[in-house]
Amino acid sequence: MTNELIPQIAKVVAVRKETPDVKTFTVRGEKGLPFSYMPGQCAMVSLPSVGEAMFSITSSPTQADMEFSIKRVGLLTEALHKLTPGQTVAVRGPYGNGFPVEMLKGKDLLFIGGGIGLAPLRSLINYCLDNRADYGKVDIIYGARSPQDLVFTDELFERWPKIEGVQVQTTVDVGDETWTGPVGVVTKLLEELNPDPQGRIAITCGPPIMIKFVLRTLAKLGYTDDQIITTLEKRMKCGIGKCGRCNIGGKYICVDGPVFTLAQLRELPDEL
Amino acid sequence: MQRMTDNMRKRAGELMAEGKADRFLGWEKGSFWWQSPPVEIKEASEADRLIWDLFCTANLAKYLQQMQSLEGKTGVFVKGCDARGVNRLVRDGVVDRDKVYLVGVPCPGMIDPDKVRKLVGDGDVTITQLEDGLSLKGPLGERKVTLDEVALDKCLLCRHPEPVGCDEVLEGTARAPFTGDPYAEVRELEELDSDERYDYWAEELSRCIRCYACRNVCPACNCIKCVFDMDRPNWLDGATNLSNNQVYQLIRFMHVAGRCIDCGECERACPMGIPLRKLAAKVDKDVSELFGPFEAGLDPEEKLPLGTFDPNDPDSFE
Amino acid sequence: MKAIAKTALPDLFAALQGRVYVPVRDGKGFSFGLWEGQPWPDDYQNAIVPPKHILFPQTEDLYTFRMEGEDMAIDPVAVPEETSFIFGLRPCDCRAIELLDLVFREGPFVDAAYNKRRENTFLMVLGCKEGVPTCFCTSFGLEPAFAPGADWNMWDLGEVLVVEPGTDKGKELLDSLGLFREATDEEKSQVEKLREEAKGTITLHAPTEGITELLQANFDHPLWDEISRKCLECGACTYLCPTCHCYDMQSSSVLGQGRRFRCWDSCMYCNYTLMAGGHNPRPSKRERVRNRFLHKLQYFPENQGEFGCVGCGRCLINCPVCMDITRFMAQAKEVMAK
Numbered sequence: 001m002t003n004e005l006i007p008q009i010a011k012v013v014a015v016r017k018e019t020p021d022v023k024t025f026t027v028r029g030e031k032g033l034p035f036s037y038m039p040g041q042c043a044m045v046s047l048p049s050v051g052e053a054m055f056s057i058t059s060s061p062t063q064a065d066m067e068f069s070i071k072r073v074g075l076l077t078e079a080l081h082k083l084t085p086g087q088t089v090a091v092r093g094p095y096g097n098g099f100p101v102e103m104l105k106g107k108d109l110l111f112i113g114g115g116i117g118l119a120p121l122r123s124l125i126n127y128c129l130d131n132r133a134d135y136g137k138v139d140i141i142y143g144a145r146s147p148q149d150l151v152f153t154d155e156l157f158e159r160w161p162k163i164e165g166v167q168v169q170t171t172v173d174v175g176d177e178t179w180t181g182p183v184g185v186v187t188k189l190l191e192e193l194n195p196d197p198q199g200r201i202a203i204t205c206g207p208p209i210m211i212k213f214v215l216r217t218l219a220k221l222g223y224t225d226d227q228i229i230t231t232l233e234k235r236m237k238c239g240i241g242k243c244g245r246c247n248i249g250g251k252y253i254c255v256d257g258p259v260f261t262l263a264q265l266r267e268l269p270d271e272l
Numbered sequence: 273m274q275r276m277t278d279n280m281r282k283r284a285g286e287l288m289a290e291g292k293a294d295r296f297l298g299w300e301k302g303s304f305w306w307q308s309p310p311v312e313i314k315e316a317s318e319a320d321r322l323i324w325d326l327f328c329t330a331n332l333a334k335y336l337q338q339m340q341s342l343e344g345k346t347g348v349f350v351k352g353c354d355a356r357g358v359n360r361l362v363r364d365g366v367v368d369r370d371k372v373y374l375v376g377v378p379c380p381g382m383i384d385p386d387k388v389r390k391l392v393g394d395g396d397v398t399i400t401q402l403e404d405g406l407s408l409k410g411p412l413g414e415r416k417v418t419l420d421e422v423a424l425d426k427c428l429l430c431r432h433p434e435p436v437g438c439d440e441v442l443e444g445t446a447r448a449p450f451t452g453d454p455y456a457e458v459r460e461l462e463e464l465d466s467d468e469r470y471d472y473w474a475e476e477l478s479r480c481i482r483c484y485a486c487r488n489v490c491p492a493c494n495c496i497k498c499v500f501d502m503d504r505p506n507w508l509d510g511a512t513n514l515s516n517n518q519v520y521q522l523i524r525f526m527h528v529a530g531r532c533i534d535c536g537e538c539e540r541a542c543p544m545g546i547p548l549r550k551l552a553a554k555v556d557k558d559v560s561e562l563f564g565p566f567e568a569g570l571d572p573e574e575k576l577p578l579g580t581f582d583p584n585d586p587d588s589f590e
Numbered sequence: 591m592k593a594i595a596k597t598a599l600p601d602l603f604a605a606l607q608g609r610v611y612v613p614v615r616d617g618k619g620f621s622f623g624l625w626e627g628q629p630w631p632d633d634y635q636n637a638i639v640p641p642k643h644i645l646f647p648q649t650e651d652l653y654t655f656r657m658e659g660e661d662m663a664i665d666p667v668a669v670p671e672e673t674s675f676i677f678g679l680r681p682c683d684c685r686a687i688e689l690l691d692l693v694f695r696e697g698p699f700v701d702a703a704y705n706k707r708r709e710n711t712f713l714m715v716l717g718c719k720e721g722v723p724t725c726f727c728t729s730f731g732l733e734p735a736f737a738p739g740a741d742w743n744m745w746d747l748g749e750v751l752v753v754e755p756g757t758d759k760g761k762e763l764l765d766s767l768g769l770f771r772e773a774t775d776e777e778k779s780q781v782e783k784l785r786e787e788a789k790g791t792i793t794l795h796a797p798t799e800g801i802t803e804l805l806q807a808n809f810d811h812p813l814w815d816e817i818s819r820k821c822l823e824c825g826a827c828t829y830l831c832p833t834c835h836c837y838d839m840q841s842s843s844v845l846g847q848g849r850r851f852r853c854w855d856s857c858m859y860c861n862y863t864l865m866a867g868g869h870n871p872r873p874s875k876r877e878r879v880r881n882r883f884l885h886k887l888q889y890f891p892e893n894q895g896e897f898g899c900v901g902c903g904r905c906l907i908n909c910p911v912c913m914d915i916t917r918f919m920a921q922a923k924e925v926m927a928k
Contacts, residue, residue, distance in 0.1 A: 088662040235865045
């Protein structure tokens, strides 16, 4: 039996600077993709001498390579940010339930992301767009603190809007001289857009305060708790539901999550 | 004992009614005969939960740190060692003396439950105070003993059973202070050669499971963020092995050097039976020998031997 | 049912092929350590640290690593194949290992290291003649002198030890050892009597009926504030608990070369759930104490279908401020039900 806690080595083949504190790393295992995965699933990425942490996989399984978009917040992420192509990391996974891609088939989709919260959504967005026929209209609402904090700008402004049936709206909390788009929080855009809840599922990820207001706005627009999906983050160590710590109530985020419908979340105690 | 219990309940009720204390820390009867754990009384009407017996061992000073953020004053019943613990925390500036009302309880010394168990067994045990000692009744029979025969070792060596620095002291009789050599056990260890000493401590410390009970119960361990809880930098990793355990215990005892009040709570809290008081006593002895006789916690304004700048210090600073 | 003279136990230990763990006098009590020729300790009641560390060591290396220029090498640390015999563990600790099995060997992932050790371990349970005041195993449906999950159940009849195998591998082992004779009818009836009488010696009671549902409905009850006030947030209760299984994973390295290991961790520690960005979903001891009790009484039943407590009483004995899960359960029944 293989020990799930022992990672494999992967090479960093590309590093893309998204924002001043977010970088996207493309990693490749010895035989290409380190392991197969589904959108919304996560992986443990480590530099063994520094540490290991759970990150959502940013790429879509429809792509050839595995990508992680990582924000610099602590010791490990700081060390990861120093990596250059050709260097190695250790990875293990996939972990977590992922987005319910089967359940979403035939539905219109509304993505609401904030900051680095677009990273896990991007995996599902690209998955749906690469399986275009399976999914209905796709609306993407994305917000960041400032224009320089926007991640995946190529896709946001170039690739996604050109695809049939896709609408992208981007907003920033504070604009600058180059910014001509909307200024304000994502909930403002969401209310203006007012997407019809009929046959639509909303998928949201971002800072806790944003999620709080997004959930409130979605409820106001008529979305039921079953029509809202989000993905959570906790301190994790094992990734396999044994080490404790990432539980909310009796659910372990690493195996029972990180993706939950709002209806499922309401069943859990308030320990976010 | 019953008279002291009545007195404590009455006094706590009065002081809370008078507004001199907004809450009170004392001891209540636990689930078993050997337990009298700490309790926080929030209303005068709850004062009947308080008790005083020979198991009120837990040092209450530790709780004052978490009480600091609360409005108003916290009343605390203090034995000799609790009082010294409070004085310590006041001296370190982590507890505001004006937010505390100290009611002293002269301490007769507390019982070591294991010593009682050895004599009369466990289970249905009753301990009755006699004129000249204690009557112990248990499954193995009945025994008449003096308190000293079953007292905790730390109490037998207690130099200050009478609480110091209190706002008031309840009427009662404390045990006679220990006047012998407080470092007898340390001297015994010091007689060993360095290899033997190393082996002794290696065997003891190899048992440490790093549950941190000794640290968390210690009234001198009052850092907001303990060095062993830091992960940036991570000074000591979580592996339990002799080397890490030695680093943990030695650093902790060096850190409380000159501030340890010898309440013995570390040793009592240790589930593994490591003789931690000997480490404490060794450090205490060295401090006293190097910086003059000193006992921590007797005066909230005391000059700490390792925390005082003196231009006339006999050692050079170069 | 077979029997062996207690004086012949050293012969038995010597005959067992593998690591033989027995209660060893250690500090102020007993712990499970390797048998090194010593006689059986007649005053053994139970070990301070439960034998879970034999299957789930407090510190366990996972792999070593080294950086070589841009490249990294990772070498897994293998779990030894050796057979282990845990001789003399109590029924509560045997039950606790069955609960750990549910955590480590069931679910979407199996813990490889635990699983391998577990496959190679014999649980040789010594029934309790009588409990101590902190024992409450019967509240969780245990029998003090019999463990249904044991490879062997054993009873101390004074001069002899009577053994009954409980599993196929236990029977095979017993049959392979020539040191035993058949137990007499007298001995068999003594065992029956011992088992029956032991039940009556467990006097502490924890009210389990309906507790899970009650706790599910009272996550924010003020009782949590009340009971957590005196907790000192040390890890004695969790490290000594035979069913606590939380662990951390850490590295130790010098100049890019080192080892990654896992070590026990405690939900009572302040850093346990602290995230890199500074957010802590369980910020104070109220949430931490609640998590510990709920894990035993609510989350374990929800996830594993069993209570996560076996009533061994170690947390009652070793808490420096006498936190008492049985008392909490009684209080919960009283104040939460209202």
